[in-house]
Amino acid sequence: MKILLVEDEPALVAAISRFLEEEHYVVTTATTYASASTAMHDYAYDCIVLDIGLPDGNGLDLIRQLNAGSADTGTAGLIIISAKDSLDDKLLGLELGSDDYITKPFHLPELNARIKSVLRRRLFGGNNLITFGDITVDSLSHQVKVRHQSIELTEKEYQLLVFFMANPNRLLTKAAIAEYVWGDYMDGADSHDFLYTHIKNLRRKLIDGGCPDYLRTRYGAGYLFSKTA
Amino acid sequence: MTLLRKTLLYLLLVMLPVALGGGWLFDTLIRRGIYYEIDEQLSSDLAYIQQQLIRQQVTVGQDHHLLDNPHIEPVAGPGQLTPVYSDTTEFDWREHNPVPVRQLKAILTVGDKHYLVVVKQAMGEFDEIARLLSISVVGGFMLLLGLLVVLNSWVSKRLWTPFFTLIEQLRTFRLDASEPVRFSGSSIAEFDHLSATLNDMSQNLQQQYQLQKAFTEHAAHELQTPLAVITTQLDQLLGTEPLTGEQVALMESAQHSVRRLVHLNKSLLLLTKVENQQFAGLQTVDLSSLAAQQCRQFALYAAHRGLDWQVSIAAGVTRRLNPYLADVMFSNLLKNAMLHATANTNVYITLTASSFTIRNTGEPLPFPEDQLFSRFVKHPARPDSTGLGLAITREIARRYDIALNYRYHNDIQEHVFMLDFQTSQ
Numbered sequence: 076m077k078i079l080l081v082e083d084e085p086a087l088v089a090a091i092s093r094f095l096e097e098e099h100y101v102v103t104t105a106t107t108y109a110s111a112s113t114a115m116h117d118y119a120y121d122c123i124v125l126d127i128g129l130p131d132g133n134g135l136d137l138i139r140q141l142n143a144g145s146a147d148t149g150t151a152g153l154i155i156i157s158a159k160d161s162l163d164d165k166l167l168g169l170e171l172g173s174d175d176y177i178t179k180p181f182h183l184p185e186l187n188a189r190i191k192s193v194l195r196r197r198l199f200g201g202n203n204l205i206t207f208g209d210i211t212v213d214s215l216s217h218q219v220k221v222r223h224q225s226i227e228l229t230e231k232e233y234q235l236l237v238f239f240m241a242n243p244n245r246l247l248t249k250a251a252i253a254e255y256v257w258g259d260y261m262d263g264a265d266s267h268d269f270l271y272t273h274i275k276n277l278r279r280k281l282i283d284g285g286c287p288d289y290l291r292t293r294y295g296a297g298y299l300f301s302k303t304a
Numbered sequence: 305m306t307l308l309r310k311t312l313l314y315l316l317l318v319m320l321p322v323a324l325g326g327g328w329l330f331d332t333l334i335r336r337g338i339y340y341e342i343d344e345q346l347s348s349d350l351a352y353i354q355q356q357l358i359r360q361q362v363t364v365g366q367d368h369h370l371l372d373n374p375h376i377e378p379v380a381g382p383g384q385l386t387p388v389y390s391d392t393t394e395f396d397w398r399e400h401n402p403v404p405v406r407q408l409k410a411i412l413t414v415g416d417k418h419y420l421v422v423v424k425q426a427m428g429e430f431d432e433i434a435r436l437l438s439i440s441v442v443g444g445f446m447l448l449l450g451l452l453v454v455l456n457s458w459v460s461k462r463l464w465t466p467f468f469t470l471i472e473q474l475r476t477f478r479l480d481a482s483e484p485v486r487f488s489g490s491s492i493a494e495f496d497h498l499s500a501t502l503n504d505m506s507q508n509l510q511q512q513y514q515l516q517k518a519f520t521e522h523a524a525h526e527l528q529t530p531l532a533v534i535t536t537q538l539d540q541l542l543g544t545e546p547l548t549g550e551q552v553a554l555m556e557s558a559q560h561s562v563r564r565l566v567h568l569n570k571s572l573l574l575l576t577k578v579e580n581q582q583f584a585g586l587q588t589v590d591l592s593s594l595a596a597q598q599c600r601q602f603a604l605y606a607a608h609r610g611l612d613w614q615v616s617i618a619a620g621v622t623r624r625l626n627p628y629l630a631d632v633m634f635s636n637l638l639k640n641a642m643l644h645a646t647a648n649t650n651v652y653i654t655l656t657a658s659s660f661t662i663r664n665t666g667e668p669l670p671f672p673e674d675q676l677f678s679r680f681v682k683h684p685a686r687p688d689s690t691g692l693g694l695a696i697t698r699e700i701a702r703r704y705d706i707a708l709n710y711r712y713h714n715d716i717q718e719h720v721f722m723l724d725f726q727t728s729q
Binding site for chain 1: 547
């Protein structure tokens with residue numbers, strides 16, 4: 076899987092590309108509009124992660140270029156990163172054909188989950204099934220099965236599960252999880268306790284469905300979704 | 305009092321003493337002039353009589369004229385009498401009243417005879433002439449001045465028109481207006497100068513204001529990047545092994561603080577943008593479905609806190625708002641109730657055609673009520689909150705002329721927040 080990361084902040088480039096490489100993606104980076112434009116034309120990517128606030132040009136123009144340009148990049152998934160939490164930008168970005176929009180700052184596991192979701196939609200059109208151990212999730216119908224047995228999850232529990240499955244064997248903090256599941260809505264709320272309740276319910280439902288306990292707390296402050304103890 | 309009226313008033317005030325003093329002065333001068341001329345006439349009459357006496361053409365002691373004028377009477381000796389002018393009155397038989405008379409008394413010596421000669425001139429007519437002249441001059445003066453005042457007020461009104469236009473433009477001047485005001489020029493150099501100065505000033509202000517706005521926005525955006533770096537690097541750090549529980553707890557705590565900072569930053573940015581009216585895009589927003597959707601959104605957390613959401617939403621309530629701001633306005637109020645309501649109590653959420661009301665039970669405010677909607681005023685028990693939520697709600701409500709009211713019922717310990725739509729549209 077080839078990913079083009081367009082981002083002008085070196086520290087972010089380093090952190091994101093390192094994270095994605097750990098996820099076994101092949102990452103190409105571009106830090107300017109010009110280099111991004113060149114990189115887009117030179118190779119075909121499976122997914123482009125694009126910061127639209129570039130020093131030498133508007134990233135939205137890159138998308139227009141992408142749409143108008145070669146067929147090679149036509150199938151690439153596109154995720155916009157923006158420092159602006161602006162509805163207009165978001166709508167315009169999605170209108171121009173981006174698959175997702177994420178506002179700075181974001182957690183790397185969240186970006187990871189979104190990339191996976193985009194790739195699934197773009198590349199494996201027919202196959203919406205995500206599997207982890209005994210759990211199978213249909214990302215279209217939001218149906219969850221444990222050993223071919225359906226279990227009923229609430230919307231939030233489903234989101235939690237997908238987030239965990241996108242980031243297996245990775246330490247996830249409550250802050251990162253809460254932000255992915257609730258976004259801005261729970262800002263200022265004492266949501267950790269609330270999160271704990273949801274995770275506890277999810278775990279209970281999975282175990283009740285006959286699933287091994289993949290979810291474990293680590294170091295008191297984080298969670299790990301893993302097949303090995 | 306307008307400048308014009310003040311000018312006219314001063315003019316009138318000055319006019320009165322000038323008219324009175326001027327009248328008196330004029331009268332005196334005319335009188336003096338008349339006396340001088342009369343005295344000259346009398347002395348030339350005296351000289352004429354002397355000549356006639358020399359030529360023996362007058363009969364002494366006989367009344368020649370009315371008023372016994374001239375009066376010539378032989379006297380014994382030359383005496384010491386030098387010619388004397390004096391004022392007196394004599395009875396006018398025709399007018400049946402005494403009239404003022406000017407007379408010249410002198411002793412003339414012709415050959416060896418001496419005569420006492422008195423020549424007179426009735427003054428009544430001259431006095432009247434003097435008075436008439438003075439009055440007409442003063443009257444003329446007043447009339448001219450009155451005309452001047454009228455003319456002045458008319459001219460002034462015309463001259464000051466550009467000034468009043470400028471004032472009217474200044475009155476409508478708004479720093480945050482999208483279109484900068486252009487102060488109109490004038491054919492009068494001073495006002496043209498004023499208008500040019502105002503234009504410079506407003507342009508300067510507008511520029512400063514734009515810079516300020518841009519600064520706030522840029523500052524907030526610039527902050528986002530380092531915050532993003534911190535967030536991702538903390539995530540990276542969490543990916544390293546081995547870690548101790550203490551390290552993870554510290555990172556988690558740091559993430560939490562970063563999150564707070566991000567939220568604070570976003571809220572400040574939002575507040576600035578609302579204040580700067582950077583949210584145009586009025587749409588008809590279905591408040592009923594918005595409120596219902598948000599109640600659902602918070603219902604889980606409310607249930608978690610043991611709050612009983614008592615929702616009553618009238619259908620089809622719409623208002624023209626920016627949809628994003630409408631969302632923020634409602635959700636901040638709901639969030640506020642959700643966070644501050646006493647656990648295991650009822651929260652009443654009511655939307656009617658004219659208002660949106662949230663009632664929740666809770667302790668009285670720990671700060672004065674008028675600070676409730678101020679920025680960074682927080683409940684001491686919740687230092688984690690930004691203290692901006694209600695400030696943002698009030699700012700948004702204000703933008704759309706919606707009244708945001710707050711009441712506290714002491715007896716039942718109930719906080720009531722109400723958005724009153726009736727003041728708008």
